[in-house]
Amino acid sequence: MDRETLKQALENADLTAYEAEAYLTLVNYGRLPAVDVAKKSDVPTSQVYDTLRSLESKGFVETIDQDQLHAEPSDPVEILRHLRERGELFTDAAEELEDRWEQPDLNDHRVGVVKHAETVLEHVRTQVRDANTAVEVALTADQFESLRGELKSAAKRGVIVHVAIYYESDLDERSTSWDVSMTNLEIRVVKIPGPFLAVLDRSRSYFAPNSRATENYGILINDNILSFINHWYFQTCLWYSWDPLVPNHELPKPYVSLKEFIREIAPLYHDGANIAVTVSGIDIETEEFRTVTGAVTDIDYPNEVRDGSPSLEQLSTYAVVTLTTGEEVVSIGGWGAVYEDLEAQKITLEAISFDYPGQS
Structure with a gap:
């Protein structure tokens, strides 16, 4: 990688153009007086002192006050970690932008497939906020805790919320802090593993395989008939046969x-x-x-x-x-x-x- 490309990479890692120029000069030459940093780089003499102090505050260099200010590059361990983290951030951001670009617009399509199950969860989070009548959802305890706020808010609005949670050994202990004693919210415990499934207002449904699946993907459905099929699966396999987490015989x-x-x-x-x-x-x-x-x-x-x-x-x-x-x-x-x-x-x-x- 040539110097100019390396400089651009440092600028992408939150250094200014002057800071990147001064840092690369010190890496190449080692300890230098501040005035020599200015001479051997494109940093103006009027800016070099502030630039070196800023680099020191970020951990990139160390300054030494002798008869005049000197600077030398710091141990690069923290700097390398910072650069690698920034690289991972950019990679993750690129993947997320790609996913969002490829996500189907369900206003124009009845069925869409996304690459990550987490995308399905975020779609459901958004749609639950707008639900008017009913939400049926089957999920893990972790997924429920992620969506709990939206599900409880929906129940408070009068939406019927039926939650089927897949059994885990610590479920009883975890559920003590959930505070789900609400008229429109019922939770049942399913003793067999299954997929993430949500059916909202009879018109939209969402599917993602559980952790045992070999592929990570999700399906977004905007169709009454397909949503009815998912509703019937939910009712027969994930609801009727299982007991409530907290029995409630009160009316209404x-x-x-x-x-x-x-x-x-x-x-x-x-x-x-x-x-x-x-x-x-x-x-x-x-x-x-x-x-x-x-x-x-x-x-x-x-x-x-x-x-x-x-x-x-x-x-x-x-x-x-x-x-x-x-x-x-x-x-x-x-x-x-x-x-x-x-x-x-x-x-x-x-x-x-x-x-x-x-x-x-």
Whole structure:
């Protein structure tokens, strides 16, 4: 590397042009009086003293006050470390800029692939801040702690947040400091490893393999149908079968999925319970957002059972809940409803009561 290129490298490492010139002169000649540094370099005599003092403050040279000011280069260990760190910083910055340049704009594309799983996590962090209805996310404890602030803020805004955390041996101890006792936030512990997965507002989903994968990549999806497939995977594999981290039987209780709601309240309904719910979603006829509150008066799905909860298989084709509000009868369907009156996006179980004492 020639002197001019080396000088440019030093300038990129936070030295001024005069500092780089003076430092290289001292490296070439060793200890010199300040006036000789000016003579053997392009540093003006009027600037050489301030330049050498500045280099000394940065650890590049040592100055000696004799009959006149002398300077010599310092031991290069710290300087080499500084240069290598700067090199790593520039390399990392270049890779990050490349990643961001190559990231797909999901406003124009339905599916995009990124090179790093961490990119997916940052996309989810941003999108959770704008979520309006529901967030379903499966992740490790470390990833949850990274996103915890955004997830709790979403729950405080009324967004239903369902978190599936993959089990780790220290999970119980770590979770004691999480403070997640919130109405709209529920955490379940999954005992099998799995990918990072997030489904937001039924329209966007995000995937990245876990640490066992041989490749580091992520998938960004802006598509209702593909997001529904991810939602169904989340519900069946990462949610229904697993226990809550902190059991909570208090009402009101929110639900993302009509199927989950039916599985929990069907036995109570068939035992004669009065079940009051509030449902928010899209009116099928007007295509506008609507909220209704009423009592459950019917539950319909294939091969209906009356002595327990229906299986996921029974609910996989169609499932309908009928509400009576006092003014109208409203049929409630799940994600993708076509023939019902309302496509439920958020179901809140408000109250359960029985007409006769001792009935349960």
